[in-house]
Structure formats: C-alpha cells, structure tokens
Amino acid sequence: FFSPSCKVLKPDFFFFSLSSMNSSRPKCVDEVAFQEEVVAVLKKSLEGADLPNLLFYGPPGTGKTSTILAAARELYGPELYRQRVLELNASDERGIQVVRDKVKNFAQLTVAGTRPDGKSCPPFKIIILDEADSMTAPAQAALRRTMEKESRTTRFCLICNYISRIIEPLTSRCSKFRFKPLANQIQEERLLEICEKENLKYTKESIAALVRVSEGDLRKAITFLQSAARLNVDKEITDCAVIEIAGVVPDKMIDNLLQICFRGTFEKLEVAVRNMVDEGYAATQILTQLHECVIEQDLSDKQKSTITEKMAVVCKCLSDGADEYLQLLSLCSVIMQEASHN
Template sequence: MTAPAQAALRRTMEKESRTTRFCLICNYISRIIEPLTSRCSKFRFKPLANQIQEERLLEICEKENLKYTKESIAELVRVSEGDLRKAITFLQSAARLNIDKEITERAVLEIAGVVPLKMIDHLLQICFTGTFEKLEVAVRNMVDEGYAATQILSQLHESIIEQDLSDKQKSAITEKMAVVSKCLSDGADEYLQMLSLCSVIMQHASQNN
C-alpha cells in the first residue's frame, strides 16, 4: 500500500475501532507508516522448517487429489524460503497450469519465476571474464525475459557466496546488493540497478585476474 492509502486506512481504523479489528500482514514492517504501527501489536514469525512445509503441502495435495512428483514438492519448499503462504500459492498456480496432469519441478520453477541456473552462471562468467558490452546485453536479455530483478538479486547472492573470492571482495559485493535491494523496493529501474550491481561484481572479479 502506498503511504496515502495507509493514511486513509488509519482514519478508517480510528473510526471503526469499536466494532472492527484489523490484521495487517507484511514482509517489511519498515514500509508501514508509524501511525499504523503504533496502533498495532506486532508479531514476528520466523520462516517455517522445511519438514513442516513439506508435510503441509503433501496434505493439501492428498486432499485436493493432485498429482505431483517428489522433486516438485522439494522445489516448492526451496523457492518459498520458509513462507508457507507463498508455497501454497505456487502449488495452486501449478495445479491450475497442469490440470489433470502431474505437477513437475519445471512447472514450479516457471510459476515461481526462478531464473535458470545456467543463466545465472552465464551472467557471472561474463562478470568474471567478459566485457562491459557483453554484460549490458546479458543483463538486458534477463530483464526482457521477464525475470524479476529481486529474484535475480537473490540468486546472484547465493552464487557469489560460493565463488572463489576473498572475504573483502564478497563484503563489497554484498554491500552493493543491499543498496540495490533498497533501490528496487523504492521503485528504481530494474535494468539500471542490475547493470550497476554486475559492474561492481566485474570490478572486483577483475582483481583476481
């Protein structure tokens, strides 16, 4: 919700407080304006364990008579990152996409908008050994394919941690990732932000060559 919409909600909450109780669910409490947070009791929930998510998803599949593979359930757990609500939403979308068919790992990946690992690896390879011109093309292609910049950022973070870089280099890159994440949440241009991040990765990766 935008700040003006939240301000309007504040007035509604004040007016209807005697007869109505409001429950606000969010991922980033910092995005909720202070007049609203001050009127609410805050409950913070940790990500659910993988086993708990898997058991719940299997229960849903059984009751809804859904066909699935073991790999698809494991992938649902992985891409939801402890958010059962997200996992159930992905499962529902995959079921609608594959009516009367088996829900596969590939279908889950498409629904979740996960970037194929080969594309992430290709992007990092250009950052490590390519030119800026090739980097521009690779980033543009990923954005044009419809992959969310936040998803690319998340997967890049996982890959960078596994790279053969010094702690100082990883620290500088992840610090830039934090800045890019904040800019994206504020509505910045996805292409420019990803290009900026990849340029920093290229800069630090060149120090190893």
C-alpha cells in the first residue's frame, strides 16, 4: 500500500518522520496494494459520491489508514481535504468528553457539495478514528448516538486491529472490511521498487529476509529496509544485516536450544537460555520462533498441545512483566520433559 517514493536514504532522520510517512502513502485508491475487495467497493462508492460508515480491521501495516486517506483525497481534492476530514489517532485523547465535544461539534457542521475547482463532491465530512479498539467502552457508546444522529452530514471510518474490541452497536452501523496480511510477492515487488528508485544495493536473500521477518506488515518491512540502508551506506544490504536489525534470533540458536531440550541436560539448557537472554534477544521473539519450530517437530499431538499451552502461560506472564530468563527456562523444561517421553 506504500508507493515507492519514500526517501529511504534521506540523511536527516533514522526512522520515518511524519512527512515522509505521509509522502509514501498512496495518493489514490488504485495505488493501494493487494486489498482488491475493499478497493472495488470504495471505487464504486467514489463514483456514486456516497459512502457508508466504514469499519476497517486487520493486522498492522496492511493499508487500513492509507486506504481511507487516499479515498478522502480523491473525494475532496487537496484544497478541501483538511476542512472535511478529522483524523483522531490512539495518541490523541479519545475519551467520552472528546466524543461529546470535538467529534460531535465537527459532525454537526454542514458542508457544500462542490469543490473550488468546480467538481462536485459529497455533502458530508469524514471522521477517521484510527485504532478505535483502544477507545473506552463509554466513548464507544457515546459515539454510537453521534453516528446515528449526524448520518446526514458525516461519515465515520473506524480502524482497528481487533474487531472483537468494538461494541456490537457500532459494528452493526458500519460496512466491515477485513484487511489481509500482504502476500510475500506483493511485499517483494514494493520493496524492489523502493530499492530501484533509491539506488540501493541489495541481494535477493536480503529482500527475502525482509519479507520473512515482517510477516505481512509492509510498514515494518520498509522501516527495516530504511534502517539497513542507513547502517550500510554505499554497501550492499545483506540478509544478515536485516536479521540483526529485526531482532530475529538466528535459526542456528533456536535449533541448538531445541536440540538441548531433546537430548541435553538441564545444566546445558540453563547455560543456553542464559546466553540467549544475555545476548539481548527479546523473550517474546524467542517464544514466537520456538512455537514455529515445535509445531514442525516429530511429537505427538498431546505433547504439542502441552507445550503450546505452556507457551500461552509464559506469554501472559511476560506481558505482565515477569522475568524473561525464568519464564524461558520454565518453558524449555516442559519441552525437555515432553521430549523425554519419546
């Protein structure tokens, strides 16, 4: 969903600044990548200059915010865009008072149906509530009434990662669209376009590594590419550099840990876990990669379910702030115990 014009090698920042992030977004709905169903519906709505209330949900970095911003730009043009679109993100205060004041006041304003360039545009405004699943339940309940009352002058677009955290009265008032994680080929094409436009030196392995570590999140892939480019100025970007930047644990270390769990002693296991934690690898990342490897191992379904159940407990403990070393050691002990039954 990002167009390949983002300045990867711009020297005065390390990660995306707000302006470069916005410049890398698509300017029209046709430029949105991979989300064919959403694009088709939006194009029909744009042709008829009418739009239902929308609810976009799906994993991060798949183009939800970019899609509605591109549609708004097409509807209103650059002159009216700032007047007709109110965007509130999770970083803004969005409690019940904001819904009652800011959102309600903006929704009540009526607007004309023509643009300064003479083209017709819809006589309604758009309120975009990004990361709506982080809104409080009272704020969502207040929004329900506003959405119903101001339907003549305003359209709402709710964007979230987890649709289950949006109350039912809101979801029933919106057309729902699920955004899929981007396919590997689509990500690869966009990354290669960026590399060509920015004159970056890269290897096929490095692009494959970017796609693998980003897991369908194109924003994450572009951020990793930018970081790798900054670290390897005038040098070729390698897959090792990408893996290092992404904080992914090398496959060799994960395999070694599993081999100790299956055939080693507890003393060796203790040393291996300590080394991984001391190396600075995130316990959640180790947990994710261990899960992928355990599922592929030659274990019974009962053994796999016992291990994955323990993984769920460890994941909850880690999110609550538990000690990483002790939690990983606890998990690996269960893997060792289950493997001893084989």
